[in-house]
Amino acid sequence: MSCNRRKFLGTLGGIAVAGPARAADRDPLRLALGYDNFAVRAMGWKAPALIDYAAKLKVDTLFITDFGAFEKMDEASLAEVKKKAADAGVKLYLGTWSICPSSVTFKDDWGTADEHLQLGIRAAKALGSPVLRVILGSNKDRLTPGGIEARIADTVAVLKRNRNRCVDAGVKVAVENHAGDMHSLELAGLVEDAGPDFVGVNLDSGNAVWTLERPIDNLENLGRYVLTTSLRDTAVWESEDGVTAQWTAMGEGHVDWKAYFARFAELCPHAPVQIETISGFNKELQTGTDEFWKAWPDGKPKGYDKFLGWAKAGKPREAWKPAEGADRKIAQQEYQRGEIERSIAFCRDTLHLGLPRP
Numbered sequence: 115m116s117c118n119r120r121k122f123l124g125t126l127g128g129i130a131v132a133g134p135a136r137a138a139d140r141d142p143l144r145l146a147l148g149y150d151n152f153a154v155r156a157m158g159w160k161a162p163a164l165i166d167y168a169a170k171l172k173v174d175t176l177f178i179t180d181f182g183a184f185e186k187m188d189e190a191s192l193a194e195v196k197k198k199a200a201d202a203g204v205k206l207y208l209g210t211w212s213i214c215p216s217s218v219t220f221k222d223d224w225g226t227a228d229e230h231l232q233l234g235i236r237a238a239k240a241l242g243s244p245v246l247r248v249i250l251g252s253n254k255d256r257l258t259p260g261g262i263e264a265r266i267a268d269t270v271a272v273l274k275r276n277r278n279r280c281v282d283a284g285v286k287v288a289v290e291n292h293a294g295d296m297h298s299l300e301l302a303g304l305v306e307d308a309g310p311d312f313v314g315v316n317l318d319s320g321n322a323v324w325t326l327e328r329p330i331d332n333l334e335n336l337g338r339y340v341l342t343t344s345l346r347d348t349a350v351w352e353s354e355d356g357v358t359a360q361w362t363a364m365g366e367g368h369v370d371w372k373a374y375f376a377r378f379a380e381l382c383p384h385a386p387v388q389i390e391t392i393s394g395f396n397k398e399l400q401t402g403t404d405e406f407w408k409a410w411p412d413g414k415p416k417g418y419d420k421f422l423g424w425a426k427a428g429k430p431r432e433a434w435k436p437a438e439g440a441d442r443k444i445a446q447q448e449y450q451r452g453e454i455e456r457s458i459a460f461c462r463d464t465l466h467l468g469l470p471r472p
Contacts, residue, residue, distance in 0.1 A: 145379060146205070147461055147468035148175025150344045150390035151183060153454040156446040160185060161195045169202040171458050174469045177344065177388040179209030179247055181224065187233065192240035200242075207342055207388065208238045209247030209288075209316070214269040217251030218258060219293075227272045231287070232279060239283040245341045246287050247316040250304075253294030253324065256409035262296060266304045273308040280312045288316040288341040291332070294324035297415045298335035305339050314341035317385070319369065320392065323348050323359045326399065328424050329369050330377065331417040337381025344390035346457070347371070351428030356401035357421075360431050361393050364457035368428055371465055387467050391453040394434030 149171065151164050159167065161183045168176040176199065181187060184195065199206045212220040215227040224230040231248065238246040255265045273287060280287060287308075291301050305313050317340045322332035329348070347367030349360045365371065375387075400406045407414075436445035461467040 144469050145375065145383065145467050146174040146386040147458065148173045148177060148205075148207075148386050148388040149454055149458065150177040150179055150388050152179055152344075153389060153391045153457075154447075154450050156443065156450050159183070162198060165195070165199050165202055165204055168199075168204045171455070172468075172471065173204070173458060175205045175207055175386045175388055177207040177209060177247070177342065177386075177390075179344070179390075181210055181233075181237070184237075187237055189236070189240045192237055196241050205386075206241045206243050207245060207247070207386070208234065208241055208243040209290075210234045211249055212251050213248045213272050214250045214255075214265050215272065216258070216268045217265055218254045219249070219251040228275060231272060231276050235276070235279050235283050235285050238285045244284070244286065245314070245316075246285055247290055247342065247344075248287055249290045249292040250295045252292065253409060255295050261411065262300060266296070266300065266307070270304060270308045273313055277309060277312055286341055287313045289313065290316040290344065291318050291321050291325065291336070293321060297325045298322065298327060298332045299416060302335055302339065310339060315339040316341065317343045317382075318345070318390070319343075319374075320346040320348050320361045320390075323350060323421075324397070324399065326401070326415055326418050326421050328417065328421050330374055331420060333374060333377060333381065337378070340382035340385045342385055343388050345387060346389065346391050346393070349428055349431055350425040351430050352425050353398055353430070355403055356399050356406065357425040358396050358398045358430070360396045360433070361391070363391055363393060363453045363460070364389060365460035365464060366456075368424065375465055375467070387461065389454060389457045389461065391450070391457055393453045394449065396431070396433045 149168065161178060164176055164178060164183060185191065196206060213227045213231045214220055220227065224233055234246040250265055250269050256262045258265065289301060289304060291298060301315060305315060315336045317336055319329040319332065322329050347362045347364045347369050349362055349367040351358055434449060436442050
């Protein structure tokens, strides 16, 4: 591995919530490039196969965002996974799901919210992951008693109770803006309430659209807290009841990625760029209906007007579907691999992301 790449892989354990960096500090640094395993979910791969695929793609990082990718969660077994990744020159990042005990998405598969978080902290340490990605929930939580503010408070309480465990393990918690649960300003408030010394953000550009934000505005609001990412492109257009969004491969939607990553390199230069393609379907955000705004009792969120202006420039697209007569599972697998492979190629060849390699 080149000097830059060795330095990156060897020092990410000490990653901090980054503020704007001086240009002189940024010049030698290329943004690390990787993929989120959810991009190839149809493959059903466990961690070893995911690492092999990362090596095939020649990426710097692998974001495993679900404990189900591991055969066992004990320290010895995870140490073997860590070694395999290190031998392949791949830095591991770990994630899991909801730690909000009152979220509609919370499941007790891993115990209570605190037990779930504690397992994640131990596993992240064993894998050498500097962060643990978690989520609050989904847009359905905005309609629960007390609204999203109550769910944020419950999540903050879980995080605060486990602060010392995070600090002792050297693992930061990266809360994602997930499935329309929190606007970027709400998530920034969560981080500040919990404690930005050990809590930051997993930035999801596609999910930003579900909270009526342009990805660039979402980045502006959250950049200083970003620890890691799950990024994808999005196409948007005006539709009958509001705005319709379709997630796409990188470079195939409406996001200006050159402008995005120029700002990204200023706000969070030490965070890896990890691609999570979830393409193929259309979602209408029915902003033209009264029912939609019940989830937003305080009114239209900041940046909404810019979001609408962005959508006006888009044109409708058909959703993906397998060819007639094709085996759906095989078609999905081929489609997902195509989406992530084109995305990685675009990031590397057009955006010049990724660490230098020999």
